[in-house]
Amino acid sequence: MSRIYEALQKAESERKLERHEREPLTPEQPASAVSPSQTGAAVAEYDIPSAPAVEAFSRPSAAMGSALDLSKIARRPWTPSLAQLPALLERGPSVEQFRSLRSRVFELRDIKPLKSILVSSGMPQEGKSFISTNLAISLARHKNSKVLLIDGDMRRYTLHELLGCESQPGLADYLAGKAGVEEIMQQAERVTEENALGKAFLPNLTFIAGGNGGDKAADLSGSPRFGELIKLVEPHYDWIIVDSSPVLPVSDAVNLARSCDGVLLVARGGITKFPVAQRAASELKASNLLGFVLNAVEEQPQVGGYYGYDATRG
Ligand SMILES: Nc1ncnc2c1ncn2[C@@H]1O[C@H](COP(=O)(O)OP(=O)(O)OP(=O)(O)O)[C@@H](O)[C@H]1O
Numbered sequence: 001m002s003r004i005y006e007a008l009q010k011a012e013s014e015r016k017l018e019r020h021e022r023e024p025l026t027p028e029q030p031a032s033a034v035s036p037s038q039t040g041a042a043v044a045e046y047d048i049p050s051a052p053a054v055e056a057f058s059r060p061s062a063a064m065g066s067a068l069d070l071s072k073i074a075r076r077p078w079t080p081s082l083a084q085l086p087a088l089l090e091r092g093p094s095v096e097q098f099r100s101l102r103s104r105v106f107e108l109r110d111i112k113p114l115k116s117i118l119v120s121s122g123m124p125q126e127g128k129s130f131i132s133t134n135l136a137i138s139l140a141r142h143k144n145s146k147v148l149l150i151d152g153d154m155r156r157y158t159l160h161e162l163l164g165c166e167s168q169p170g171l172a173d174y175l176a177g178k179a180g181v182e183e184i185m186q187q188a189e190r191v192t193e194e195n196a197l198g199k200a201f202l203p204n205l206t207f208i209a210g211g212n213g214g215d216k217a218a219d220l221s222g223s224p225r226f227g228e229l230i231k232l233v234e235p236h237y238d239w240i241i242v243d244s245s246p247v248l249p250v251s252d253a254v255n256l257a258r259s260c261d262g263v264l265l266v267a268r269g270g271i272t273k274f275p276v277a278q279r280a281a282s283e284l285k286a287s288n289l290l291g292f293v294l295n296a297v298e299e300q301p302q303v304g305g306y307y308g309y310d311a312t313r314g
């Protein structure tokens with residue numbers, strides 16, 4: 001990152017801080033301005049797909065380590081919610097936004113090694129699950145990248161609903177020592193002519209559902225087994241995306257973030273208050289905060305676009 005960029009960034013952050021202390025974030029007031037290093041990506045309101053088309057990739061498995069046998073991963077029927085997964089589409093404004101977010105993530109990886117990314121936000125319902133699942137799909141559809149998506153929200157786990165698959169056994173079961181790693185991993189079953197209806201085949205996406213952490217979620221998220229899991233799966237995947245709970249009401253995401261290379265925070269246009277975004281960033285100051293994704297805005301803000309572009313090239 002260049003000095004000029006850093007100076008611009010600091011000035012912009014201070015200016016935003018003064019101006020928006022108590023205002024909600026809007027497309028003109030990008031959440032990216034509060035982050036120490038920004039991706040500044042924005043994601044538009046998604047459109048309902050009319051004619052979904054899904055790419056299918058296949059490639060030989062990556063080199064396998066001794067401790068994890070990828071051939072044991074179960075293939076299950078998935079029926080993804082196309083209305084909530086615009087990244088499955090071939091084209092359209094929403095799919096472009098996710099491609100743009102994916103490009104920012106690639107650029108960040110060029111600066112510093114980056115494989116495991118936790119997605120969080122300050123408060124509930126800001127779009128963490130929507131962003132993490134669509135980002136994972138977008139990554140998995142790019143040049144045969146192998147992606148592991150983990151539902152790290154063991155209280156309100158919803159990613160299985162988006163993917164249309166089973167929620168158990170999941171992460172909570174593994175962290176509690178009740179299930180082995182291959183048992184909690186799943187992939188979509190192969191799509192054949194007979195079972196193609198409504199199904200998407202995502203050969204490069206592996207999923208770990210939330211399981212049911214219930215009131216033990218905080219303890220489970222603090223377990224060293226999560227860090228061990230990430231280390232175990234790391235050699236087999238190009239990207240590991242971890243959805244999580246909001247950071248302000250509960251500590252789970254902060255715990256999980258310690259084992260991840262970076263954190264993306266989500267702010268929802270017109271809803272997330274600036275101080276909430278600031279506090280969320282502050283809760284994660286011990287982690288590598290990559291930036292904010294401004295979710296549910298009509299257009300990508302100019303300032304965020306500028307910063308996101310320069311942040312990776314300066
Ligand atoms: N860009 C968007 N456009 C339209 N609807 C969206 C968008 N992002 C999220 N939503 C919808 O908003 C709701 C909340 O999104 P999501 O579940 O991703 O939030 P969350 O931050 O994960 O919530 P929680 O904290 O409860 O886990 C969902 O119904 C989702 O479909």
Ligand SMILES: [Mg+2]
Nearest residue numbers: 128129153158
């Ligand atoms: Mg969620």
